[in-house]
Amino acid sequence: MLFGLAVALMLMPLLPARPQLRAVQDGVPLADPAAGSKLSVQDRIAGWALRVLPEPLTMRLSAADLDIVGITRVEHTWKKVFAALLMGVGLLVMSVAAQLVLSVPLWFGLIFAVGLAAVGWLLPDAEVVSRAKQAREEFGRSVAVFVELLAAERRRDAPPAVALENAAAVSDSWAFRRIRQELLRARYNKVQPWAALETLSMQLKVPELGDAARIIALSGDKGASVYEPLRALGKGLRIRMLNEDAAREARASDTMSNIVTGVAVMFVVIILTPMLLTLLG
Structure with a gap:
């Protein structure tokens, strides 16, 4: 009975079914009748x-x-x-x-x-x-580089939107490609690029990108000079990443020390066990 139930449950999705509008609300992909895809x-x-x-x-x-x-x-x-x-x-x-x-x-x-x-x-x-x-850690490192490039673009008086595009075009890593895609989408949707990047930071839960977007928004919306804030943000990101790397190395060192101590204790117990058994006997 259990095997029959399992087979029936596996074959049930393959049977013809009536279309349900709830599938669209749940984000389930539907076949395209015009394209004839299944x-x-x-x-x-x-x-x-x-x-x-x-x-x-x-x-x-x-x-x-x-x-x-x-x-x-x-x-x-x-x-x-x-x-x-x-x-x-x-x-x-x-x-x-x-x-x-x-x-x-x-x-x-x-x-x-x-x-x-x-x-x-x-x-x-x-x-x-x-x-x-x-x-997210890798994306944060890419954002630190992106902020430095963005500061360099603003130092040479590039407009905020152009500075964002030029800084995002330097690297071909997946994080920079994602930033470029968001900037391109913002251009076609007639949305400010810094607003699009802030939305992307909330969507991916990468706060570093949101900080950079809010700083560049001060320049785009109010014309403020943001070179020094961008440099300070990039320096802060680098220091934080170095601290995280140091903490990670310290944890790895502690783990290795515990392993070595455990092996040493086991070795001592192996040596002393025959002597203790002899004394007790």
């Missing part, structure tokens, strides 16, 4: 999971974390479904084999299968959170 099996399964499962299960991860690592909610949900099915069904098959060969009770394996499926469901969230943290 959703892939992964997208249909992930869309079904987003529509049916409770939000605490599918919306635990923030949109900012998904955005900064460059994956959509549907792709992430498919990874969660695949990991849960792979680990849960795999252990369930092993439990059935253990029951047939070793007479192990099936309920014992079912409990572990459910727990392992829950772990598989949560693992992609932990991976994205870790990747998002590293991406």
Whole structure:
């Protein structure tokens, strides 16, 4: 019965379904009838999971974390479904084999299968959170360079909008490409570029970019001289990054010291154990 239910649940998203407007509100991709395109099996399964499962299960991860690592909610949900099915069904098959060969009770394996499926469901969230943290650190370093370049552009009296575009065009890293895309979108949407960058900083939860955007906004909106504030911001970002690197190295040093101390204690215990056993005997 359990295997039949699992197969039915896996085949259900593949069956023809009536269109639902709620799918658009939930951000589930829909096929384009004009282009004749069809959703892939992964997208249909992930869309079904987003529509049916409770939000605490599918919306635990923030949109900012998904955005900064460059994956959509549907792709992430498919990874969660695949990991849960792979680990849960795999252990369930092993439990059935253990029951047939070793007479192990099936309920014992079912409990572990459910727990392992829950772990598989949560693992992609932990991976994205870790990747998002590293991406924000890398983006912050790129913003520090961007601020220095922006200060140099303002030093030579470049207009604020031109200074932003010239500073963003220096590097081809993913952070600078994202800044260039936002500046290009702002130009076509007739939005001030510093306002677009501040929106991007809130969208990605990168406050360093928001600080630079607010400083350059003083020059664009009020004509203020922002060279010194930009240099001060760049210096502050560099000092903060150096402090974070030093703290990270100190933690790594402490961890290594603890490992070496633990190995030394174990070595002493190994040497003293035969002597103590001899004395006690």
